[in-house]
Amino acid sequence: MIVKSFLKWSETAKVSDRCRATQALTQAYAQGCMSASEKQEAEAALALLLEDPSPKVRLALAEGLAQVEHAPRSILLGLAGDQIEVAGRIIALSPALADNDLIEIIAGGRPSLQRFVAFRCPVSVSVAAAMAEVGDADAVADLLDNIHVSLARISLRRIAERFGDDAEIRARLFERQDLPCDVRQALLEQLGAALAGSDFVRSAIGRSRGRKVTEEACMNATLGLAETVGQDEIPALVEHLRMAGRLTPAFLIHALCAGNVDFFASAVVSLSGMNDSRVRGILIDGRETAMRALYRAIGLGSDLAPVFVTATLIWRAASRLNATVDTGQVTTQLMQLHARDAQLQPSVAELLRLVESMHFSWHRHASRNYAHALAAEAA
Template sequence: MIVKSFLKWSETAKTGDRCKAASALARAYALGHMDQSERQAAEAALAMLLEDPSPKVRLALAEGLATIGHAPRGIVLGLANDQIEVAGRVIALSPVLADNDLIEIVASGRPTLQQFVAFRRPLSVSVAAALAEVGEAGAVADMLDNAHVSIARISLRRIAERFGDDPEIRARLFERADLPCDVRQALVERLGAALAGSDFVRSAIGGSRGRKVTEEACMTATLRMAETVYAEEIPALVEHLRMSGRLTPAFLIHALCAGNVDFFASAVVSLSGMSDSRVRGILVDGRETAMRALYRAIGLSGDLAPVFVSATLIWRAASRSQASIDTGRVTHELIQRHARDAERQPAVGELLRLVETLHFNWQRQASRDYAHALAAEAA
């Protein structure tokens, strides 16, 4: 009887009155003080309001039910499939919508609705994975800004693959402490490529010079990453660098001179195919003949292998005489020891030039970090 009366009234009621009725009915349903027959009648009336021709009425209904955990699921799903103004509030807030519902909304491909999903608090791993896979750039950026979302590492990797060239998303990924190190390094490369290809860099310092500068900057950034990466992530970073051709002699020898022996050893293991214990044994206690054979096994030429042997011996001596390795001292001694070789052998000269350049870049960045730390303490 109530439903029939409501239906008759709604046929002649003004839009504003129907909006008020929708809000009042939603509030009454939210309170839950209804017996079964009253609840059934209320749900029937809500279903009628769901079919109201005015979006203002359906919006009032959505606003009233959006945060209600016991709201009728059929009504909520209907509102979630309405036009954007109506659906948005329900999609962003309703606890009635399950992960499967949200994944379907994401898969629909409507960017604005995807963004409403990205705003949800909390947002589950599975829904975040769906956004990472098929979400538009705006929705993915909003998800990365959401502090209440759980994003799996594989989803972060997928976001980087899809949107690594998007400056805003790339910046958000760089800010994440949980970004896998190999993904971070890949983003560094894409950032470097973007800088090298920018009109500003080409006009300021020229195309070839710009590529060289950004290449060295990327290598410096990767070296710093290798120094701070967690031990369990080193193999993944090494494999990524190996596959992308970034485990160059200059990169490896700088890591060794910097005392980053864990990363260096892992790289040699990957390149040589030898066991980790065998490689570390040679690096720590092996004779020069064993070291030379090891370095040739990773593809170093006869000109460069002796430079690596010298770097290993210098590192050994430095590590046994002091708690921390002085990168500048090790690099300087290596360059001095092979100065004549650099004059006679172009490959050695180029390697030492790169090592010195990388060291200077590394040193400048370390000085900037120290100055920023002092400024932060004083603030």
């Protein structure tokens, strides 16, 4: 079809005929075999079709140009601002849209259009960052489901900050292997708060009991997280916990009794302000007086510091003998060696109650493992 004739004809043609003509024109344009003058006339016709009063014609135009790499960006951006059926095809599929175009669409604040950006393949780091910053919850959830998205750690952190209380987004974040450990721990806290505040938990076990149970579960989950993160991520997790006020004596004694010495040492470094080599030197070879001074430097009083010294000495002796020491042995020895202190000092008694709770939890876990081993042998 000659373009000039098409322009004149389209003024009186029916919608169905204009749709077929649009399909033919976009197909010819997509093939890229036009001369310079023909291409100029074709683009003028495309611009005219962009103003067509029928959404069916504009939809045909979007379908014809959606995957054309050399399609005019002015036409594409016009279609991207059209009604949802038209805009969606361009936003989700067009390779001619630049990152800046997509960021502008996200910033426009239309959730439905943001979701089409989230569906693209691929989505760049900068576009994903914009979505993390201002995207609607549904669009962010779609972004997390898209395996072709490049998400920076800072974007994951921003998503957690904005939508950590959204159960669906929180679940998607938990599933990611690249989620920073400090973000994962913050989400654990938000999950615990959500559980403690749920009507089901309050009606089942009461508000105060529910809060205590969920706080303990969060602490155990955080300790488990500290055992699995890489060595390079431990300082970030420690700093996050310090800023959140979570590096309490109870948390630290749990970490020490569980044998997570690397995490414990990093926590002491953060709290004391001493360098890492100095702290580890004291923990590995330092005298008891040096250890007491170190623990006082992290805020432990003269009543609690001896308990930590004892736990440290237990692990130190085991490491020197290459002996296997489990949590049950450490907790048992701590309760035995400091039973007298617990009678005289309420703070020690409170700390040892936590140690006893940890001991019971370890014992239940060990019993379950033993039962499963017996069942496997019997089978």
